[in-house]
Amino acid sequence: MKSNEVGVIMARFQVPELHAGHRYLINTVRSLHTEVCIVLGSTGGNPTIPNSLNTDVRRLMLQNEFPGVVVCEHLNRRDDQVWSEMLDELIESIFPGKEARLYGSRGSFIPSYHGRFPTEELKQIYLESGTHVRSLAADEPRDSFDFRAGVMYGTKHRYPSMYPAVDIAIVRPERREALLGHKRGDGKKYRFVGGMVDPTDESAEAAAKREAREEAGKNLNLGDFQFIGSARIDDPRYRGTPDKILSLFYRTNYLWGFAQASDDLDSVGWFPYDKIGENLVEEHYPLGALFNKHIRDTE
Incomplete structure (x- = not known):
């Protein structure tokens, strides 16, 4: 029963x-x-x-x-x-x-x-x-x-995602220059060094230091990493979708060493502060605005 x-x-x-x-x-x-x-x-x-x-x-x-x-x-x-x-x-x-x-x-x-x-x-x-x-x-x-x-x-049927990324302004303040990277698909435009936060990264700062080494060369010796701000990035990979990238933007001073493109960059170059905006890919315009404000506020 x-x-x-x-x-x-x-x-x-x-x-x-x-x-x-x-x-x-x-x-x-x-x-x-x-x-x-x-x-x-x-x-x-x-x-x-x-x-x-x-x-x-x-x-x-x-x-x-x-x-x-x-x-x-x-x-x-x-x-x-x-x-x-x-x-x-x-x-x-x-x-x-x-x-x-x-x-x-x-x-x-x-x-x-x-x-x-x-x-x-x-x-x-x-x-x-x-x-x-x-x-x-x-x-x-x-x-x-x-x-x-x-x-x-x-x-x-999944929730829209905001993917965290880190971007880094590597600067030579005495020359008023910042290091930008170039990808083959970007035409003649450049971008700040950076990449996606990895699940193994202990913090955003750790991710920024890792990406700087991976993309700009392990021979670079850099100073402390300072958080500048954050911005939503209209990345082409997610354009037209509800998913977006949120960039956590850092600044660090170049100390010594040789910058060399690696990972998914094919070249890197130093640009005067006043030439950065006109040379950036469109999706990094918000980072350019954050960088310009940071320079105005700190110099």
Whole structure:
């Protein structure tokens, strides 16, 4: 005889299709309870490698195979106690006046749950890994309408992004000159040395120092890095899209050494302060304005 308690499965199901372990978990709970609810854990943020699928996509996958099951979403929280209380409130709002039992498997949410409902860990008899399944699914492109449509859907339904970059005005103040770099695709125009902040950078200052070395040469000896300001950059890679680049702009004094283009620059050159504006690529105009103001304020 099935239990009158609601059987609740708390899991992520971040896979392109359910594997045998998932089906075993769901079917086991369905065999024990008249009413079953699947609560999908969610970060609430943009897609990431371990959390590629949003709630709508996962709900469709589950309800296609298990049409009688209620599927809902529960967002991550910083504090396990708060997360547990809000999970209880979610279950009570969907099934008012009913008791529930929460199910998971090895390595599941159970140790983090501190709510009022009992929990039960089901024995894991299938050893398929969701991480391995995701890796196989995402390793290679596939020539199909569904694959291309899925990529487009994922791109469309993420939050717009502001990508952090660092740019650096390397200056010789005694000569009133700044070092600019040139890319082949920029025609006769130049740009401040810089690049994207890397996830491994400990800070924006560390990123600026790294980019200065990578683009202007490791033989340069530079002074302290001073933050000048920030500006939104209308980068051609994101023009016409909601995504933008935010440049954190620094100034450092040249001390000694030889400037040499590297990384994605094909040349570097020193420009008088009063010639910088006319030689900049359009997307660096805001940085040129910040630089001119900085020079006026500090000289």
